[in-house]
Amino acid sequence: MGGGGGGAAWRTLGKKWLHSTRALTHTRIPPNSLLSLDLPDVWIPNTNYTSTANTNCRFIPSSRIPNEHMATVIDGKSIADDVKSGIAWEICRMKNAIGKLPGLAVLLVGKRRDSQTFIRIKIKACNEVGIASFIAELPEDCTEDEIINVISSYNENPSVHGIIVQLPLPQHLDQEKIVNAVSLEKDVDGFHPTNIGNLAMRGREPLFIPCAPMVCIELLLRSGVEIIGKKAAVIGRSQIAGLPTSLLLQRHNATVSTVHAFTKNPEQITSQADIVVTDVGVPNMVRGHWLKQGAVVVDMGTNLVKDPSCRQGYRVTGDVCFEEAIGVASAITPVPGGVGPVTISMLLSNTLDSAKRAYRFT
Secondary structure (H helix, E strand, O other), X not given: OHHHHHHHXXXXXXXXXXXXXXXXXXXXXXXXXXXXXXXXXXXXXXXXOOOOOOOOOOOOOHHHOOHHHOOEEOOHHHHHHHHHHHHHHHHHHHHHHHOOOXXXXXEEEOOOHHHHHHHHHHHHHHHHHOOEEEEEEEOOOOOHHHHHHHHHHHHHOOXXXXXXXXOOOOOOOOHHHHHHOOOHHHOOOOOOHHXXXXXXXXXXXOOOOXXXXXXXXXXXXXXXXXXXXXXXXXXXXXXXXXXXXXXXXXXXXXXXXXXXXXXXXXXXXXXXXXXXXXXXXXXXXXXXXXXXXXXXXXXXXXXXXXXXXXXXXXXXXOOEOHHHHOOOOOEEOOOOOOHHHHHHHHHHHHHHHHHHHHHOOO
């Protein structure tokens, strides 16, 4: 008797389940819709929070800031020199042991002055530590096939252990397709989808971590900043810096919030964070009141602001209003002289690691 009643109940539940399944089937949401809109992060000044983003910071004389409230300025140049010194020693050891050197290939498309400057800096750094450098320059109107052919030749060259495509590329080119053409084993920028995917998944290790996130963690650890259990706010979610930085901070067991161009009242999020990382390209967007007293600030922004008093006619500034933040934060990276120099060192480090892996050198 009991078994029969149970069977009837199960059949009733089964009919309900089938009915609900059919209903769901008829109203199925397409997978692409579940990804939401892939909208660009365009930071437009908003009267709610960025109306003063492009104005001058409110300068506070250091004499008016108590010593205990003055932030420690993190010296990126000295940290970069220390990292490069270790890399040069490792390369010297490799050359003496097996007669081999790491090699880094750089691809430049067009004649953007800022890109040319960045490449000169990278080549100079390679020379300083003993990394062989290869440069390919293509005209701005070149085709994707021409670029991919150059990348393919570097992929097959055993003397090249790292390949970087200088970004941004001209608009007529498919940047993702070109970047993905770089061999996974030589993706020292860490932009390959497999590297980013492995960074996002616990228990997996990417071959290379993107340089900007590596810099963030390097600066925090060398400055004695505790990451585990701390609240971190990452402003910006670019594939180069913001997104992988969020992933790497999670790997270090921080509680991470991402602030992007569609975030409402972002200062309410950042003002609760122990660690604030910025990479949005808006000068002085992050003001002093955006920060919690004693927060650590890593400013990855690099912006050129017109300034007739400077010889070049412009000055370099970050996303954070340094003059205001220094009286609130406990530690802060300056711009220039903070993240930038260490980023180059991380690129050299990835290239060295790639060569050691290729030559099975330990």
